[in-house]
Amino acid sequence: MANNSSTLATNKEMKQLLQNLKTEVASSLNVTLNQGYNGDITARQAGSIGGEMVKRMIAYAQSNMTTSGNMMK
Numbered sequence: 001m002a003n004n005s006s007t008l009a010t011n012k013e014m015k016q017l018l019q020n021l022k023t024e025v026a027s028s029l030n031v032t033l034n035q036g037y038n039g040d041i042t043a044r045q046a047g048s049i050g051g052e053m054v055k056r057m058i059a060y061a062q063s064n065m066t067t068s069g070n071m072m073k
Contacts, residue, residue: 018053025052 009017026033029052031045038046 021053021056022049025049025056028052 023033026049029045029048031041031049033041
């Protein structure tokens with residue numbers, strides 16, 4: 001399958017978007033993230049960041065779904 005470079009983000013762009021989301025979520029949860037290594041945060045903080053990221057990605061996907069004959073509601 002051919003990729004349409006005008007509409008699909010590159011791998012590098014996707015990594016940056018996810019990093020931006022992670023930083024935004026961490027900030028909203030009052031967790032300070034460093035550039036690079038973040039082994040000093042607790043497992044609970046890391047899990048909270050990851051869980052909130054997943055919630056936001058699911059909400060985004062649901063809000064952008066189109067209803068058609070083959071898609072489930």
